[in-house]
Amino acid sequence: MSTTAPISRASMWPRIVLYAVLIVFAALFLMPLYVMLTTSFKTLAEIQQGNMLALPEQWTLTPWLEAWGSACIGLDCDGISGYFFNSIKIVIPAVVISALFGAFNGYVLTKWRFRGHKIVFGLILFGCFIPFQIILLPMARVLGVLHIANTTTGLVLVHIVYGIGFTTLFFRNYYETFPNELIRAAMLDGAGFFTIFFRILLPASGPIIVVTVIWQFTNVWNDFLFGVSFTSGENAPVTVALNNLVNSSTGVKAYNVNMAAAMFAAVPTLVVYVLAGKYFVRGLMSGSVKG
């Protein structure tokens, strides 16, 4: 019995089947993206011929330019660029602030335990499971009282409040496995509460920061319900604008423009995943496995 004996035909079959199934599913999942991309590069005339899966005969960038700068959304015909920047203005502060709060909560809940810390964590965790619909009316009232209704600032606040539950959960579980002796060593070295947080804990939180940023970024960027409920007109985020764009076309539906606009709306989350995806999995694992 040699170890270099060729793999027998019988033992290869399961592998072949496995790969075949995987390839079929991968194709299935990539199909919409393919259709969106090809459609966005076709002229309207070509789309109307009906062959959805064909590559464009004549490549054109016009739909992309139109979607970005001159498509009509409601009564304004300035494209989705303005709304795209609205989303950026929302997503950056919302992600940074909610992640910082989460890290801070996690720090206190694991390293500076107080009486009832479990209850506090339980309540924060409970916040993750409150359905969006329940808070719509109260939140509208709060935004009104604070005079930030129909502003991107208002949406930032909503997303921070809603995100803290998840970010706290992530950071608490991560810091739970962070050795207490390091904290003690830092205390003896003369570091105080905030010094320990900013100079010892945060620099060692790379993986969980990536997880939190991806999670928060996709949630905030893809949010539609809060956007449509608390903003209108030119303050809406890109998801709402995309919906309005698709619904406000009159006469012939400009599928190519719609698809290009949808691609614009999808690109940031795609970029985040591609850049940080491998850290995402690593970060998810590191909470459970002691490193």
Added chain:
Amino acid sequence: MAIVELKNVVKNYGGHKGSKDSANAVENFNLLTEDGEFVVLVGPSGCGKSTTMRMIAGLENNTGGEIRISGRDVSAVPPKDRDIAMVFQSYALYPHMSVFENMAFSLRLKKTPNDEVKRRVNEAASILNIEHLLERKPRALSGGQRQRVALGRAIVRQPQVFLMDEPLSNLDAKLRVDMRAEIVKLHRKLGVTTFYVTHDQVEAMTMGQRIVVMLDGKIQQVDTPQNLYERPNNMFVAGFIGTPSMNFLRAKIASDRRALEGESFRFKAEGARGTALDTHTANEVWVGVRPEHLRYVEDSGHGAGLENMMRGTIEVVEPLGAVTMVQVQIDDARVTAQLDSHVQVTLGETITLACAGEKLHLFDADSEQALGLEQPVSEPLSAAV
């Protein structure tokens, strides 16, 4: 450099009455160190040795009593202001900082000028021979190197007191022996008062100038290594110090108050031990004999009748090269004896073992306290308890 004084120090975690936290984790701990002394706290896990050290560090508050460093009561002083440095079992190096920054961290927090930081870190690094590692991250270091860095971090601060919490237990056996010697050397060089926690009695015996043996939160004995070995206060200390452990036999005290007998052994109490039995009311007593004090006696047929001998069947033979360990069944006890390796013994054989009378230890049958302890030859370092 400092004198550390612990007066009636108590730690209680304040659990509910009856729960396991309700008892005192440390009870009436009294100790006065000399300036620059190396004190080892030793005991089985859960005996309160680490808790005591953490109270000295200020990582835990003492529930009662006083802790004084150089005369100043530090009970209410935060850890960073106690002028102490601690070395942890897990090394506790900051993973994202280079070795240099790890060692410099405390100085940086104190806003020490840059050239002073450099000078002190380099000085500590050269003492520990880790100059070539200064740019590396902790993860690129071996266990022994990490331990050196952890020591370096403590040295850089030039504290009054060093605290070391089982610093060697994560190292492999050979490295542990090397580092042991090196820490002792370091202590001699720097002369800083040092507390060292370990559960390993060999480590305690080889390193400590004075050893505090603890059990269940209470000090059992504070003494020099030699005194602990020769004059243990009670059966716990007697059994804990020395490898293999001391053997204990339950003996009847004969009517002459000198002979101590069992079915297959007979000892005679001499000197102070004998006198102690005169006033001792009980009829039974524990006799302790260390394995290394037992001798093989050529069987002359009537050996069992002589003083200070025991007879039994060999149950286990373990040749270790230089010596041979045998376990012998004596009455209902298993007695371990360390014999010369040239003594030929076989399993199941009945042999006679002898012990010099002055090597016997006697303990009260109920309280397990030592009986008739002779005065130590030399005064132990400043007595405590």
